[in-house]
Amino acid sequence: MTDTQARLSRLSAARWRLAVILTAAMTVIYVGFILLVAFNKPLLATVLVPGLSLGILLGVLVIVSAWVLIMIYVRWTNANYDAAVADIHRDHREGR
Amino acid sequence: MPQPGEPNIVAMAGFVIFIALSLGITWVAARRTRNTRDFYAAGGSVTALQNGLALAGDYMSAASFLGIAGLVALSGFDGLIYSIGFLVGWPVVVCLIAEPLRNLGRFTFSDVVAFRLQQAPVRVAAAAGSLAVVAFYLIAQMVGAGNLIRLLFGLDYEVAVAIVGIVMLAYVLFGGMIATTWVQIVKAVLLLSGAFMLAMMVLARFSFNPLALFAAASSEYGTAVLAPGRLVSDPVDAISLGLALMFGTAGLPHILMRFYTVPDGRTARVSVAYATAIIGVFYLLTFILGFGAMVLVGQPAIRAVDAGGNMAAPLLAEAVGGQAFLGFIAAVAFATILAVVAGLTLAGAAALSHDVWVHVFRHGDASEREQMRVARGSTILLAVFSIVLGIAFKGQNVAYMVGLAFAIAASANFPALIMSMFWQGFTTRGAQASILFGTAATLALIYMSPTIQVDLLHRESAWFPYRNPGLFTIPLSFAIGIVVSKLFPEPAAVQGFARLEQQIHFGEP
Numbered sequence: 001m002t003d004t005q006a007r008l009s010r011l012s013a014a015r016w017r018l019a020v021i022l023t024a025a026m027t028v029i030y031v032g033f034i035l036l037v038a039f040n041k042p043l044l045a046t047v048l049v050p051g052l053s054l055g056i057l058l059g060v061l062v063i064v065s066a067w068v069l070i071m072i073y074v075r076w077t078n079a080n081y082d083a084a085v086a087d088i089h090r091d092h093r094e095g096r
Numbered sequence: 097m098p099q100p101g102e103p104n105i106v107a108m109a110g111f112v113i114f115i116a117l118s119l120g121i122t123w124v125a126a127r128r129t130r131n132t133r134d135f136y137a138a139g140g141s142v143t144a145l146q147n148g149l150a151l152a153g154d155y156m157s158a159a160s161f162l163g164i165a166g167l168v169a170l171s172g173f174d175g176l177i178y179s180i181g182f183l184v185g186w187p188v189v190v191c192l193i194a195e196p197l198r199n200l201g202r203f204t205f206s207d208v209v210a211f212r213l214q215q216a217p218v219r220v221a222a223a224a225g226s227l228a229v230v231a232f233y234l235i236a237q238m239v240g241a242g243n244l245i246r247l248l249f250g251l252d253y254e255v256a257v258a259i260v261g262i263v264m265l266a267y268v269l270f271g272g273m274i275a276t277t278w279v280q281i282v283k284a285v286l287l288l289s290g291a292f293m294l295a296m297m298v299l300a301r302f303s304f305n306p307l308a309l310f311a312a313a314s315s316e317y318g319t320a321v322l323a324p325g326r327l328v329s330d331p332v333d334a335i336s337l338g339l340a341l342m343f344g345t346a347g348l349p350h351i352l353m354r355f356y357t358v359p360d361g362r363t364a365r366v367s368v369a370y371a372t373a374i375i376g377v378f379y380l381l382t383f384i385l386g387f388g389a390m391v392l393v394g395q396p397a398i399r400a401v402d403a404g405g406n407m408a409a410p411l412l413a414e415a416v417g418g419q420a421f422l423g424f425i426a427a428v429a430f431a432t433i434l435a436v437v438a439g440l441t442l443a444g445a446a447a448l449s450h451d452v453w454v455h456v457f458r459h460g461d462a463s464e465r466e467q468m469r470v471a472r473g474s475t476i477l478l479a480v481f482s483i484v485l486g487i488a489f490k491g492q493n494v495a496y497m498v499g500l501a502f503a504i505a506a507s508a509n510f511p512a513l514i515m516s517m518f519w520q521g522f523t524t525r526g527a528q529a530s531i532l533f534g535t536a537a538t539l540a541l542i543y544m545s546p547t548i549q550v551d552l553l554h555r556e557s558a559w560f561p562y563r564n565p566g567l568f569t570i571p572l573s574f575a576i577g578i579v580v581s582k583l584f585p586e587p588a589a590v591q592g593f594a595r596l597e598q599q600i601h602f603g604e605p
Binding site: 004005008009011012016018019020022023026027029030031033034035037038039041044045047049050051052053055056059060062063066067069070071073074077078082085088089092 | 173176177179180181183184186187188190191192195306307308309310311312313314319320322323324328330331334335338339342362365366368369372373376379380518594597598600601602
């Protein structure tokens with residue numbers, strides 16, 4: 001039981017770490033974008049090619065970054081977390 | 097574009113077909129709704145793709161379709177800022193909420209907060225937080241629905257509100273979560289394909305190059321349409337709104353409830369990935385629709401029909417696809433409203449019956465029959481409430497209410513949810529204090545803000561200078577939860593944490 005708990009706590013901590021990093025990354029990206037919009041409007045108004053301003057490009061990239069962060073989380077958990085949980089769960093049941 | 101009072105035949109046909117289809121779904125769902133698990137959680141048998149679509153259908157409101165397209169059409173780039181705000185909450189949902197919530201609870205997010213705390217006091221507070229969010233969100237949707245349907249179909253405002261309330265009541269009352277889920281799926285598919293077809297018809301005129309469309313817009317209205325305008329004038333307010341949108345998504349009861357409809361944590365997680373992909377694509381399409389309307393319909397014509405720009409997308413549909421396509425888009429907008437209000441009503445009914453009645457009045461001991469009766473009674477109560485308030489708020493500017501709902505969700509529900517799942521020392525008193533403070537402080541600050549004091553009451557100035565309180569109330573709710581938990585330690589709650597951690601990962605034993 002204590003072994004199960006210790007292993008679960010470790011796994012829990014690993015998932016929590018990733019979750020917090022990804023959440024923090026999203027917050028920084030989004031708040032950074034809002035700060036740029038608030039404080040440097042001329043920079044975002046820069047037209048890169050006709051029809052595309054830096055602001056539109058960065059805005060689309062913020063949306064893309066949300067997808068990427070979710071993909072990172074889903075791939076990590078599908079590949080590592082699920083198997084680890086199944087392992088601990090099996091040992092836990094057999095240990096009883 | 098038909099003026100109010102001039103109904104469109106295709107719109108009417110689409111509207112009737114959608115209602116017939118959705119009532120058919122409800123009839124089938126009603127026969128499969130036998131117990132509370134079916135009623136609140138569709139029996140837990142929804143697949144990841146289905147739940148992804150339903151989440152998108154629950155989340156994408158008519159405001160985000162018509163409102164953002166209108167905002168882009170009238171002010172260009174600024175509309176994109178809004179779309180982004182509504183999307184960035186989803187990584188938070190998947191990383192911190194979806195799986196633990198699925199594994200710990202059954203029907204409401206209060207199940208999770210109350211998991212190792214004292215049931216009755218926590219559930220009363222959590223139900224209050226849920227109902228506050230649901231009420232404001234519902235009022236905003238109903239008022240929006242009344243105005244929209246009046247513009248689209250030429251029906252009276254009161255008739256429109258009553259129709260939405262009654263049809264939604266039929267879905268939820270008889271079909272529960274199974275019917276609600278399928279209505280949301282059908283709506284998501286209709287909305288996405290409608291937006292996609294419309295965007296393609298626009299892009300066909302610009303050799304399928306969005307940049308050519310943006311360039312046409314900037315040569316007609318100036319490059320300012322590609323740059324930030326006046327939307328973000330006060331950075332503190334903008335960040336405050338941003339944080340409320342970001343963390344509020346993870347505290348919306350009707351969104352959280354959807355995670356109980358899937359079989360396990362993994363499915364919950366994958367369903368968010370689908371939902372985010374769908375919602376993100378939809379917002380990008382909306383951006384194209386907005387610029388399309390700006391160029392092909394023209395800003396003066398859009399303003400002439402509705403000063404807020406809400407009719408930009410329907411006008412664009414008429415410009416590129418004629419009356420028939422306009423009718424189709426109008427019917428899609430109607431389906432959109434119904435799917436959102438059904439999800440909200442079900443979440444409100446669950447808070448009233450599952451949290452308050454069953455766990456507070458009956459201390460968790462109520463027969464299935466009684467629970468179903470109370471759930472259906474609550475549904476009727478909420479439907480009546482939404483129709484009455486929808487009519488009472490006729491002609492009021494209720495746009496701030498969606499922001500208010502997100503701010504309460506972020507300040508009351510989100511902190512308590514996070515602390516209950518991830519902090520061993522969280523206690524019953526801490527949860528109560530955090531949720532009630534978050535709700536009350538958000539309501540008080542919004543009341544004292546320029547939104548109410550200056551815009552609605554026409555006072556000279558406001559006591560609280562910002563329109564969005566999230567930047568202050570979210571951290572304060574966390575702080576109050578921590579301080580009160582430290583002041584009133586609860587050994588039983590600490591002991592329960594090991595069981596909670598095990599169930600977070602293993603699921604229900």
